[in-house]
Amino acid sequence: MTVPLSYYLLLSGFVFLTGVVGVLIRRNIIVILLSVELMLNATNINFVAFSEYFHNVAGQVFVFFALTVAAAEVAVGLAIIIALHRANSSIYVDDLNLLKR
């Protein structure tokens, strides 16, 4: 028995929306970063599901690249958050208000 494609797409859509909502409503930058990771992983589910559906490995290759980019993004992001914490003693987006409206 195989799992139909639509199940995967529903799962990925749900995970993606969770990520989007997380970015929009959470105030802690680390949680926002986690939500972005959810969005990227939803994409990976899509790629693997389509890859299985089409019997085409190109989708899985894309996942490897997406994972690598996500890792690089986290490395840069955490570095920025640490530097921000040193300067501001806060990692809440509400405290990012030095720049003029």
Added chain:
Amino acid sequence: MTIPVQDLLAILPELVVIGTACLILVLDPILAASKKDLLAWLTLAALAICLGLTSSQMTGRQYAFSNLVVIDSYAAFWKLLLYIVTGLTVLLSLAYLKAERLNIGEYYGFILLALAGMMVMVSGADLLTIYLGTELMSLSLYVMAGLKRTEARSLEASAKYFVLGAFSSGILLYGISLLFGLAGSTRLSVIAEAIATQGTGNPILSLALVLLAVGFGFKLAVVPFHMWTPDVYQGAPTSVTAFMAVASKAASFGAFLRVFVEGLGGVSADWSILFTVICLVTLALGNLVAIVQTNIKRMLAYSSIAHAGYALIGVVVAGRQGGGAASTGLASVLLYIAIYSFMTLGAFALVGMLRKEGQESDNIEDYAGLAKREPLAAFFMLVFLVSLAGIPPTAGFIGKFYIFMAAVNGGMAWLAVVAVIFAAISAFYYLRIVMVMYMREPEGAAASHSRLETSPALSFVLACALAGVVLLGLFPNGLWSLATHAAPLLK
């Protein structure tokens, strides 16, 4: 498995840029602090080599790495523009980094890595390479925005840029995955074929289109995806702001046009409606909010948002009309962004060098009476601002002229009329700075201390930008024929 030599030769400019970036990162810790300028000259040497290499790739169309990368006149146009603006940015950073006491060698490494990402973006023939290029550019720019590690404002800009940039690339990637599900490949040509055979009614396709438009909208800084722009432009070191406003916008337009014309050209009727709306709100909000700014970097940020709106007119016309009108529309976008690059770079170069008691001063008030103290600098700023406003005989007028002519010839005269009205509004906030510089006396003692920190490299940058603005305004034919030659075909 071996990599064919002709593939490596095709991406030789990218290899030179990445190789030099790695060399700089290695050399930086072993060089004495007084010799960091060497790294800037090394960067310029690499750019000069690339300029030569890419000029030989101006004709024909060559695919490399099993159709992941394409080398054509379109990619070459953007790359040549990117080399020039990167070279000018490096020269202006030479003086800026000294004045800010930012003695950081890896700065030039990051500039080159960002440039490599931009080059991959504009010559990507597959959404995979375009995505990787976008990320390489963005990750380098996040770091560069926060380069003043001791200053909270710079870090705040970096964090905001990072959060919204990562968010937008997540959206972009989801759109790409849906297109993969539609076409079974991320190659632009295969996607175009799939759209041609399957028709355009698929809701997944519409969703993918919207997600891609949102993802690129963030990179292009068009309304309503512009909210990061003023904060990041204000907080980042001014040399980095200049680089972001010019190079990253040019590369994003390059990749954006390639994806929507070559990959999604079959649904141009759908995306042209979407971009008409984005274009109108961008023109309105960019120009109106710029009026109330008191900080010159924020004002220039809103101005850059508005200019993306003018350039989008060409895209909208191309999507609506197809055929001959489309290539004129796209060529006018290329011309517009090239001209925009020179005037914006010139303006930011001056903004970065005006200081008050050793500190960077970016309030418009600080420009009061600049014409008396620094007549030459004030004159340069005058030319850049007049050009940004689109007043003849400067290049800014030529850029707007070609865009508006494309709109009129493409049967969208109403759009040209709306854009002209907003251009007239924009003259108000550009010329307000001219008025402050020429007609107002500095108020109090504080403003009189502001002066310009000059250096031979900065003078050279300003002269180049001025030459670009004036000469392209008087003799636009060369650049226009280059742009028409390079413009992609909308089938």
